[in-house]
Amino acid sequence: xxxxxxxxxxxxxxxxxxxxxxxxxxxxxxxxxxxxxxxxxxxxxxxxxxxxxxxxxxxxxxxxxxxxxxxxxxxxxxxxxxxxxxxxxxxxxxxxxxxxxxxxxxxxxxxxxxxxxxxxxxxxxxxxxxxxxxxxxxxxxxxxxxxxxxxxxxxxxxxxxxxxxxxxxxxxxxxxxxxxxxxxxxxxxxxxxxxxxxxxxxxxxxxxxxxxxxxxxxxxxxxxxxxxxxxxxxxxxxxxxxxxxxxxxxxxxxxxxxxxxxxxxxxxxxxxxxxxxxxxxxxxxxxxxxxxxxxxxxxxxxxxxxxxxxxxxxxxxxxxxxxxxxxxxxxxxxx
Numbered sequence: 431x432x433x434x435x436x437x438x439x440x441x442x443x444x445x446x447x448x449x450x451x452x453x454x455x456x457x458x459x460x461x462x463x464x465x466x467x468x469x470x471x472x473x474x475x476x477x478x479x480x481x482x483x484x485x486x487x488x489x490x491x492x493x494x495x496x497x498x499x500x501x502x503x504x505x506x507x508x509x510x511x512x513x514x515x516x517x518x519x520x521x522x523x524x525x526x527x528x529x530x531x532x533x534x535x536x537x538x539x540x541x542x543x544x545x546x547x548x549x550x551x552x553x554x555x556x557x558x559x560x561x562x563x564x565x566x567x568x569x570x571x572x573x574x575x576x577x578x579x580x581x582x583x584x585x586x587x588x589x590x591x592x593x594x595x596x597x598x599x600x601x602x603x604x605x606x607x608x609x610x611x612x613x614x615x616x617x618x619x620x621x622x623x624x625x626x627x628x629x630x631x632x633x634x635x636x637x638x639x640x641x642x643x644x645x646x647x648x649x650x651x652x653x654x655x656x657x658x659x660x661x662x663x664x665x666x667x668x669x670x671x672x673x674x675x676x677x678x679x680x681x682x683x684x685x686x687x688x689x690x691x692x693x694x695x696x697x698x699x700x701x702x703x704x705x706x707x708x709x710x711x712x713x714x715x716x717x718x719x720x721x722x723x724x725x726x727x728x729x730x731x732x733x734x735x736x737x738x739x740x741x742x743x744x745x746x747x748x749x750x751x752x753x754x755x756x757x758x759x760x761x762x763x764x765x
Contacts, residue, residue, distance in 0.1 A: 434643025435683060437561055438601050439713070441521055441645065442684040445755040446492030447716035448603075448645075449748075450688075451478055451723070452525035452564060454497060465731035475503050475511075477730055477740075481723070482511065484741040486748035487518035495523045495564050495603070495717070501555065512559030523562040523603070524555045526591070530568050539580040542567050542587055545594075552598040562601035564647070565591040567630075569606065571614040571622050571654065581629045589633035596643055603686070603717070605647035606630050610691050612654035616661045620651045620669050627677040641681040647717050648674070649690050650700055663696075667703035675710055684713035689721035694747060695764065697721035698754045705757035715755040722747050 441448065453461065459469035467473055478500055481487075487494075494515050501524050505514045512522035526548060530540035542565065552563070567584035569576035588604050595602035608623045627648060634641065651669040653660045661669070674685060687704075689697040697718060704714050716722075726744040730736070746765060753759040 432640065432643055433599070434596060434601050434640060437521065438643060438645050438683045441492035441562065441601070442686060442713045442715045443492065445715065445752040446490055447718065447751055447755055448493045448495060448523070448686050449481065449491050449722055450495045450717050450719035451481065451500065452495040452497045453719065454529070455499060458497075461727065465728055467731050467734065471499065471503070473734065475500070476734060477727065479505050479511070479514070480730065480737050480740050481726065481744050482514055482518065484744050484748070486745040487515070487520050490748035490752040491520050493521040493523050493562060495525055496560075497525055501558050501560065510559065516559065521561040522559050523564060524560040525564045525566075526551060526555070526595075527565040530566075533580055533583060536577050536579050539570065539575060539577060540568050541580070541583050545587060545590055548591065549594050549598070552594060552600065556598050556600060560600060562603060562645070563595045564603040564605060566605040566607055569608045569622070569626055571608060571612050571618055576608070576622060576626065581626055585626070585629040585633040588630055589637040589639060592634055592639045592644060593637040596640055601643055601645060602639075603645045603647050604630060604634070605688065607688055607690060608649050610649070610652050610655050613656045613658075614654040615657060615659050616651055616653040616665065616669060619649075619653065620673055623649060623651060624673050624677050627673070631677070631679055641679055642683060644682060646678060646682055646685045647688055648685065650687055650692075650704070652692075655691060663699050663703050666700045667707050670700075670704055671707055671710065674712065678712065680711060682712065684715060686715045686717035689716070689718045692721060694721050694724060698750050698759055699761070701751065702754035702757055702759040705755060708757070716751045718751065722751065
């Protein structure tokens with residue numbers, strides 16, 4: 431078993447998932463201001479350290495995706511944040527893309543940037559303790575989108591990123607996110623997501639990426655958030671599994687879903703049903719941001735020094751998702 435394959439499996443073993451805490455300063459500022467907390471480096475760190483020192487980090491969270499600011503910060507106990515995460519029994523990771531910008535040739539679509547100087551940044555992050563990385567490509571659905579240009583350009587960037595990451599002995603998380611914004615049906619989401627994922631693997635193979643040493647972070651198959659044609663959680667699970675079975679090579683060790691605008695309960699319920707119906711060899715787990723943090727953030731904002739109370743809320747959400755990643759969750763377990 432290769433070292434990268436071993437890390438990927440460890441991150442997702444026994445129902446463990448990934449905490450996506452890689453919000454940029456701009457995004458985190460908006461989240462904090464929404465709950466009436468001033469966004470300072472100290473407050474951003476305080477909230478994140480509260481999560482990173484929770485008991486569920488040992489029991490439920492196999493990896494944490496950090497942002498550039500956070501991976502370089504020290505905890506209140508004066509150890510570096512990656513060290514704190516490692517001591518809790520989890521793997522530190524890092525977002526390395528620099529964001530989605532306008533795609534030249536198709537101005538209504540996006541291309542993710544960040545390849546320039548990436549090899550040097552990866553070496554620095556590895557020295558800081560990162561064991562895995564993340565890069566997100568985004569695709570919107572409409573009558574004409576995603577275009578062939580967008581599908582190809584983003585797949586190419588994800589593959590070039592992945593090759594560089596493995597060269598630096600880290601596991602790349604490959605995140606092609608087909609957004610749920612819009613009026614599209616679940617069938618359209620299925621068709622477009624299948625096309626996007628297949629193209630990503632074509633490019634990954636072309637770039638000689640070891641598929642046993644990656645984690646795929648896809649969207650679930652959902653109707654658009656403005657669609658009048660929503661589908662049940664059972665249908666979400668069955669369509670998502672069908673899509674991945676037909677699009678993902680069997681060498682890939684694990685799949686960690688993004689929550690992508692679903693509520694906390696929806697993200698947990700859908701993951702649970704995916705695992706109940708899972709007839710593949712893939713580990714199916716979670717890599718959630720808001721769907722793990724939102725309740726904890728709301729609770730914390732009422733008294734940012736009440737660490738224990740915030741951790742209790744976070745531990746519950748993490749535990750629910752880890753049960754869901756094993757198909758063992760039920761609604762009556764929710765508080």
